[in-house]
Amino acid sequence: MSRQWYNEMCVYQVWPRSFKDGDGDGIGDLKGILEKLDYIKSLGVDAIWFSPLYASPQKDYGYDIADYYNINPEYGTNEDFKAVLDGAHARGMRVIMDLVINHTSDQHEWFKRSAAGDPQYKDYYIWRPGKGKDGKKFPNNWMATFPGDGWKWNEERGEYYLHLFAVEQPDLNHDNPAVREEVKRIMRYWLDMGVDGFREDVITYISKKEGLPNGFPLPAARGMEHYSPGPNLKKYLQEYRDVVKEYEGRLQLGEAPMMTPKNALKYIDGEDRVLDMMFGFRHMEADCFMISWIRLPFSLRKLKKIYNNWQTKLYGRGINANYIENHDQPRNISRYGSEKYRFESGKALCTMYTFLSGAQFVYQGQEIGMTNLDYEKWDDFVDVSTFSTKKLLEKLKIFSQKKIMKMAKYAARDNARTPVQWNATANAGFTTGTPWYTVNPNYVDVNVEAQENDPNSQLNFYRKAIALRKEYADAAIYGQFNLHLKGHRQLFVYDKIGENGTKLTVIINLSEKTLSSKKAKKYIYPHSKEILSNYEGEIGDKLRPYEARVYKNALLGE
Numbered sequence: 001m002s003r004q005w006y007n008e009m010c011v012y013q014v015w016p017r018s019f020k021d022g023d024g025d026g027i028g029d030l031k032g033i034l035e036k037l038d039y040i041k042s043l044g045v046d047a048i049w050f051s052p053l054y055a056s057p058q059k060d061y062g063y064d065i066a067d068y069y070n071i072n073p074e075y076g077t078n079e080d081f082k083a084v085l086d087g088a089h090a091r092g093m094r095v096i097m098d099l100v101i102n103h104t105s106d107q108h109e110w111f112k113r114s115a116a117g118d119p120q121y122k123d124y125y126i127w128r129p130g131k132g133k134d135g136k137k138f139p140n141n142w143m144a145t146f147p148g149d150g151w152k153w154n155e156e157r158g159e160y161y162l163h164l165f166a167v168e169q170p171d172l173n174h175d176n177p178a179v180r181e182e183v184k185r186i187m188r189y190w191l192d193m194g195v196d197g198f199r200e201d202v203i204t205y206i207s208k209k210e211g212l213p214n215g216f217p218l219p220a221a222r223g224m225e226h227y228s229p230g231p232n233l234k235k236y237l238q239e240y241r242d243v244v245k246e247y248e249g250r251l252q253l254g255e256a257p258m259m260t261p262k263n264a265l266k267y268i269d270g271e272d273r274v275l276d277m278m279f280g281f282r283h284m285e286a287d288c289f290m291i292s293w294i295r296l297p298f299s300l301r302k303l304k305k306i307y308n309n310w311q312t313k314l315y316g317r318g319i320n321a322n323y324i325e326n327h328d329q330p331r332n333i334s335r336y337g338s339e340k341y342r343f344e345s346g347k348a349l350c351t352m353y354t355f356l357s358g359a360q361f362v363y364q365g366q367e368i369g370m371t372n373l374d375y376e377k378w379d380d381f382v383d384v385s386t387f388s389t390k391k392l393l394e395k396l397k398i399f400s401q402k403k404i405m406k407m408a409k410y411a412a413r414d415n416a417r418t419p420v421q422w423n424a425t426a427n428a429g430f431t432t433g434t435p436w437y438t439v440n441p442n443y444v445d446v447n448v449e450a451q452e453n454d455p456n457s458q459l460n461f462y463r464k465a466i467a468l469r470k471e472y473a474d475a476a477i478y479g480q481f482n483l484h485l486k487g488h489r490q491l492f493v494y495d496k497i498g499e500n501g502t503k504l505t506v507i508i509n510l511s512e513k514t515l516s517s518k519k520a521k522k523y524i525y526p527h528s529k530e531i532l533s534n535y536e537g538e539i540g541d542k543l544r545p546y547e548a549r550v551y552k553n554a555l556l557g558e
């Protein structure tokens with residue numbers, strides 16, 4: 001595979017509402033982001049991906065767009081965005097915008113006109129008459145991904161519209177060429193302004209099977225087999241790809257739930273690929289069944305198997321998009337790691353995924369070890385999907401209220417959305433006003449400022465790991481993945497072997513147990529050099545809880 005900047009990049013994800021408030025209204029904004037560009041740059045990252053900044057009623061915090069051409073006034077203006085864009089470019093960082101085109105907000109002008117039957121917009125969305133004698137039965141049995149019905153009746157139009165997410169997020173009809181032209185216009189607008197590419201939200205859902213047939217009778221996400229991916233996905237993606245290709249060096253990342261490496265390669269392999277990479281989900285299922293709400297004990301063996309699958313199948317062909325956190329996932333230390341060994345496990349998880357082949361993504365606050373919030377009551381949650389999942393679970397009548405609350409505490413996306421903890425002053429330095437959302441009380445111990453000056457902090461560990469990944473790009477980014485001790489329940493040991501002969505050996509005890517280091521040590525070559533570790537001193541006979549070490553071995557000479 002040829003060497004490309006987007007394969008080597010490390011991307012920092014900003015979820016704007018909770019990143020930094022610059023004007024004291026309690027809501028993160030572009031002014032706050034501008035203040036922190038030097039900080040982002042200091043991590044050693046090459047690009048920033050902004051979760052949606054567009055005008056939106058915020059039912060799904062920006063993933064419900066009401067105006068694709070304007071910045072959400074709570075975040076600032078288009079000029080403020082331009083200042084951030086220029087500021088990032090001046091610091092040598094690229095900027096990736098979120099592009100949400102599977103659906104819009106129901107407050108978008110297109111939807112309002114479509115509902116009113118305006119001939120120009122009539123087919124912009126997926127409308128169907130009701131079924132049954134009274135015409136009020138759903139057009140099919142599909143369910144939304146945010147659990148609940150997939151259809152909503154619209155009185156004005158006298159028809160149902162499809163929404164695969166919240167009721168306020170009607171799905172666009174990409175089968176309508178006029179809709180695709182709108183998408184292209186939007187893309188060109190931001191590309192002309194200078195953005196470097198898009199992260200395309202649930203992009204694999206944009207094409208729905210003709211006739212919208214009923215789905216398998218599943219209790220959730222029913223109908224998915226008819227749109228994930230749909231029949232015309234590649235065709236539509238090709239059109240959007242052609243737009244991006246009108247510009248130099250821009251990039252497209254696609255969010256792809258349920259994706260397998262084999263299917264991913266249909267979209268991301270070779271010169272004629274329609275996306276540069278895809279965000280898979282499987283590796284986020286090592287402690288659950290499909291979604292984090294259906295919790296299972298964390299299984300390192302499962303995780304290793306998934307990584308092995310993606311790393312080996314994409315090798316030399318496609319680029320992995322490596323992440324362990326984002327705005328949709330609870331904090332990783334609270335899932336795959338341990339709050340008791342917060343920084344040890346945070347550094348171990350950082351080590352685990354930094355040296356995997358592919359591009360690297362770091363979510364705001366991940367670098368300092370932010371953890372889940374200790375929720376006490378339903379009022380503490382704000383995410384639309386938390387409430388729809390709660391409703392579905394209540395309807396099933398299998399779980400007690402206490403159990404549902406416990407599930408939410410562990411699994412809710414809200415966990416990722418607490419304000420970034422900048423320092424130990426009031427509101428973690430996020431705002432001088434009243435924060436729009438609860439600040440995790442652990443900010444007193446877990447914050448950027450405290451970690452800046454501590455050479456052993458998780459923040460500085462991330463900086464080091466990010467730099468090492470680049471320094472040893474041959475092995476770390478392009479190398480062949482070689483998994484050892486596949487069946488071991490606590491040890492994650494792998495090599496990455498570069499074409500230039502460099503071999504990296506990654507050894508991690510991903511558990512709270514103290515283990516013998518004998519099995520792992522076998523894989524450290526003689527004369528190798530340790531380049532990263534989260535415990536001081538050399539490796540001993542024991543591997544302590546979450547002990548992580550990386551060695552560099554030169555196979556050829558040195």
Ligand code: NOJ
Pocket residue numbers: 060063064100165201202255327328
């Ligand atoms: C995926 C996004 O990451 C998530 O935050 C959003 O709720 C859904 N897509 C719907 O846009």
